[in-house]
Amino acid sequence: MTRRDFSERDIHMALDGELPVDERVAYDAWLEANPEMKARSVRYIADLAALRATFAGVLDEPVPARLQNIVFGEAPVKTAASSSRWWLAAAAAAMLAIGGVGGYVAGLDHLGLEDPAEDQLAEQAIAAHVLYAAEQRHAVEVPASDKDHLQTWLSNRVGLKLVAPDLAAQGFQLVGGRLLPAGESKAAMLLYEDDKGERISLFVTAESAEKTKGTYGSQDGPEAIYWLDQGYGCAVVGSLPRAQLTAVAKSAYSQLVAGLAS
Amino acid sequence: MDEKKAAILGEIPRLRRYARSLLRDRDSADDLVQDCLERALVRLDNWQTGESPRRWLFTIMHHLFIDQMRKVNRRGEAAMLPLEAREAQAAPAEQVESIASREIIDALQAISPDRRAALVMVAIEGFSYAEAANILGVPAGTLMSRIARGRDELRGLLDDAARRRAIRIVEK
Numbered sequence: 001m002t003r004r005d006f007s008e009r010d011i012h013m014a015l016d017g018e019l020p021v022d023e024r025v026a027y028d029a030w031l032e033a034n035p036e037m038k039a040r041s042v043r044y045i046a047d048l049a050a051l052r053a054t055f056a057g058v059l060d061e062p063v064p065a066r067l068q069n070i071v072f073g074e075a076p077v078k079t080a081a082s083s084s085r086w087w088l089a090a091a092a093a094a095m096l097a098i099g100g101v102g103g104y105v106a107g108l109d110h111l112g113l114e115d116p117a118e119d120q121l122a123e124q125a126i127a128a129h130v131l132y133a134a135e136q137r138h139a140v141e142v143p144a145s146d147k148d149h150l151q152t153w154l155s156n157r158v159g160l161k162l163v164a165p166d167l168a169a170q171g172f173q174l175v176g177g178r179l180l181p182a183g184e185s186k187a188a189m190l191l192y193e194d195d196k197g198e199r200i201s202l203f204v205t206a207e208s209a210e211k212t213k214g215t216y217g218s219q220d221g222p223e224a225i226y227w228l229d230q231g232y233g234c235a236v237v238g239s240l241p242r243a244q245l246t247a248v249a250k251s252a253y254s255q256l257v258a259g260l261a262s
Numbered sequence: 263m264d265e266k267k268a269a270i271l272g273e274i275p276r277l278r279r280y281a282r283s284l285l286r287d288r289d290s291a292d293d294l295v296q297d298c299l300e301r302a303l304v305r306l307d308n309w310q311t312g313e314s315p316r317r318w319l320f321t322i323m324h325h326l327f328i329d330q331m332r333k334v335n336r337r338g339e340a341a342m343l344p345l346e347a348r349e350a351q352a353a354p355a356e357q358v359e360s361i362a363s364r365e366i367i368d369a370l371q372a373i374s375p376d377r378r379a380a381l382v383m384v385a386i387e388g389f390s391y392a393e394a395a396n397i398l399g400v401p402a403g404t405l406m407s408r409i410a411r412g413r414d415e416l417r418g419l420l421d422d423a424a425r426r427r428a429i430r431i432v433e434k
Contacts, residue, residue, distance in 0.1 A: 009410065012406065015385075016384050016385070016390075016391065016409070017390070018390065044413055044417070047413065047416060047417060048385055050362060050366055051366060051370075051382075051385055051386060052385070052386055053363075054362075054363040055279050055282060055283055055386055058275065058278055059275045059276070061278070063271075063274045063275060063278070066296065067278075067292065067296060067299060068274070070299045070300055070303065071270050071271050071274075071303070072267075073267075073303075119407070214407070214410075214411070215407075216403065216404075216407055221401075223403070
């Protein structure tokens with residue numbers, strides 16, 4: 001039997017048939033031992049059944065002749081209100097969902113078509129990590145030997161009181177940092193390394209309006225654990241095992257928040 | 263009729279179901295399917311033998327959906343056509359929806375298009391993570407994030423709907 005830590009991610013995988021068969025028993029035991037996760041799983045199972053039931057009937061509807069005709073090669077009759085206008089309804093539905101007609105124009109920016117803020121933060125952090133963590137000689141602009149200057153400089157540029165976390169307990173030493181663009185604002189990147197040369201980075205920006213947290217994985221690449229709160233966003237990126245990355249991220253985050261408030 | 267066309271014809275019910283979950287309004291959903299079929303027939307030669315017709319068609323339709331949604335957002339076209347859009351939205355649904363179904367449909371529409379598509383693709387259409395990631399053109403990790411967030415949002419929206427329903431009942 002496989003021994004590993006399960007997380008909420010596994011609830012989704014189990015639900016979607018993506019959990020390996022040989023992990024099923026351990027997963028079920030984990031659910032039984034975690035009432036909160038069990039409740040989450042039960043709820044998602046119910047939502048999934050409702051979702052499927054809602055759309056099940058569509059498969060039994062007769063196929064409209066206009067659709068069959070296209071495949072049979074007959075020229076489709078296009079009315080002005082017909083084809084290619086479907087997106088109007090989609091846009092309208094999105095608006096109405098946001099806040100009725102009054103919110104129509106104001107809601108444009110919040111259509112949800114752009115990647116959500118947390119995805120952007122995580123993607124920027126991962127991109128920076130992939131680019132700079134691989135650099136040997138030019139990974140950072142200001143080295144750890146000049147830590148005081150590094151902190152003052154980045155704090156001034158990013159607009160946050162930035163204190164580089166001490167991650168020695170997790171086996172990581174500060175290499176240094178650099179200033180990066182992040183959307184329309186700026187971000188500070190702090191690079192750390194353990195004695196085996198494994199690197200992780202912290203990505204901190206002063207731009208965020210929403211409060212959320214999560215993990216963001218890229219295929220075969222490093223993973224980001226991020227937090228967003230009023231006025232700042234932070235992501236910890238690395239290719240460490242999930243539990244180890246989580247431990248490092250928690251320590252870094254609590255020190256960053258303490259630093260911000262100092 | 264050749265084999266390719268027969269295969270496409272067989273996928274129409276599933277394309278319609280996917281479109282309906284993306285767009286709510288029945289006619290708009292069928293318009294999307296129509297655009298998809300038209301594009302598919304023009305590109306029949308691009309369809310490689312051995313490739314699943316389902317995956318090929320879903321990929322075409324998903325691109326149509328997302329491209330158009332992005333275009334609307336970028337050009338602000340929707341802002342110039344509020345009345346028309348309102349009418350399109352207000353078109354009466356022909357099917358009788360139960361309260362539960364209506365709440366599900368409303369909640370789905372309130373989720374961002376990217377998350378909605380990812381969730382529906384796996385939860386309703388039954389694609390594997392690998393297949394869905396391939397169709398949507400995103401890494402598997404991103405797909406998983408979208409599914410997880412989509413499900414979480416859906417749960418919150420359904421809770422809100424249930425709460426509002428409870429308040430209405432109390433007010434009566």
